[in-house]
Amino acid sequence: MTKKNFNTISDVIYQHAGIVLKEIKEDMVYSRVSRRIRITGSRGFDDYLKLALATGSDEFTHFVNAITTNLTSFFRESHHFDFITQTALPGWKATPGRQRLRIWSAGSSTGEEAYSIAMTLADQVPKNWDTKILATDVDTDVVAQGDSGIYTQERINGLSKSLVTQHFDKVKVDGAQRVQVKKNLRDMAFFKPLNLLQAWPMRGQFDMIFCRNVVIYFDKPTQKVLLDRFADLLVLGGYLIIGHSESMYKLSDRFTSIGNTTYRKIK
Numbered sequence: 245m246t247k248k249n250f251n252t253i254s255d256v257i258y259q260h261a262g263i264v265l266k267e268i269k270e271d272m273v274y275s276r277v278s279r280r281i282r283i284t285g286s287r288g289f290d291d292y293l294k295l296a297l298a299t300g301s302d303e304f305t306h307f308v309n310a311i312t313t314n315l316t317s318f319f320r321e322s323h324h325f326d327f328i329t330q331t332a333l334p335g336w337k338a339t340p341g342r343q344r345l346r347i348w349s350a351g352s353s354t355g356e357e358a359y360s361i362a363m364t365l366a367d368q369v370p371k372n373w374d375t376k377i378l379a380t381d382v383d384t385d386v387v388a389q390g391d392s393g394i395y396t397q398e399r400i401n402g403l404s405k406s407l408v409t410q411h412f413d414k415v416k417v418d419g420a421q422r423v424q425v426k427k428n429l430r431d432m433a434f435f436k437p438l439n440l441l442q443a444w445p446m447r448g449q450f451d452m453i454f455c456r457n458v459v460i461y462f463d464k465p466t467q468k469v470l471l472d473r474f475a476d477l478l479v480l481g482g483y484l485i486i487g488h489s490e491s492m493y494k495l496s497d498r499f500t501s502i503g504n505t506t507y508r509k510i511k
């Protein structure tokens with residue numbers, strides 16, 4: 245991979261998904277794109293980039309999917325799920341006439357975040373409420389996996405026995421033992437491909453948005469625009485949850501911090 249190849253890749257990914265690839269990521273990019281070179285039978289980086297970046301190329305989606313970093317887990321940063329149980333949900337329940345709840349997992353990766361929200365809500369939300377969790381990601385492969393709700397056993401090793409029994413079924417996929425999130429939770433979660441940098445088709449407002457460990461890959465101007473768009477889509481008093489190493493410092497005056505990387509929309 246030449247310097248020029250790396251610069252082309254980082255320019256294209258920045259323009260498309262807002263992801264900033266600094267030089268320190270060269271090795272990572274090399275190994276991820278090399279995999280696509282092997283799969284497509286390309287003759288090298290020049291050849292592959294010609295294929296992936298040609299107008300209307302089917303390979304472009306695979307190229308983007310290969311570059312994204314999808315690290316996630318069930319109940320990652322568990323204090324955010326405690327916050328739902330201890331603070332957000334009692335507040336929502338105390339709102340007279342409320343029967344609807346909308347939560348968005350933006351940058352949902354393979355779905356563990358959305359299903360952790362669903363597990364947290366499952367027994368606690370009144371049965372007659374219309375509760376939906378939207379899970380979106382720019383990477384179409386992780387969206388498809390999230391939608392299936394199928395995971396390897398290792399992914400749920402850290403969960404308590406009671407959570408596993410209550411929320412997962414054992415399934416066989418191509419003869420291999422897997423677990424699948426139960427249907428009642430899958431019915432609550434809606435997985436869609438969505439690039440946060442492009443137009444959002446959602447109309448209604450959200451009560452809570454999780455966007456954790458996503459904006460860390462973006463630069464400050466992109467973060468600023470995104471936070472403003474999140475504010476537009478949240479109800480007044482709605483919650484925005486970000487990742488442990490992310491900060492909204494000086495990026496938006498439309499939220500107030502209520503601790504633990506949790507924010508409330510104030511205007």
Ligand SMILES: C[S@@+](CC[C@H](N)C(=O)[O-])C[C@H]1O[C@@H](n2cnc3c(N)ncnc32)[C@H](O)[C@@H]1O
Binds near residue numbers: 260357383455457487
């Ligand atoms: C590290 S994962 C975080 C997953 C989950 N939110 C969590 O905290 O466990 C970051 C996700 O952001 C997604 N992402 C990156 N750029 C994006 C964009 N422009 N639009 C939508 N998703 C994006 C990646 O594909 C990846 O799945």
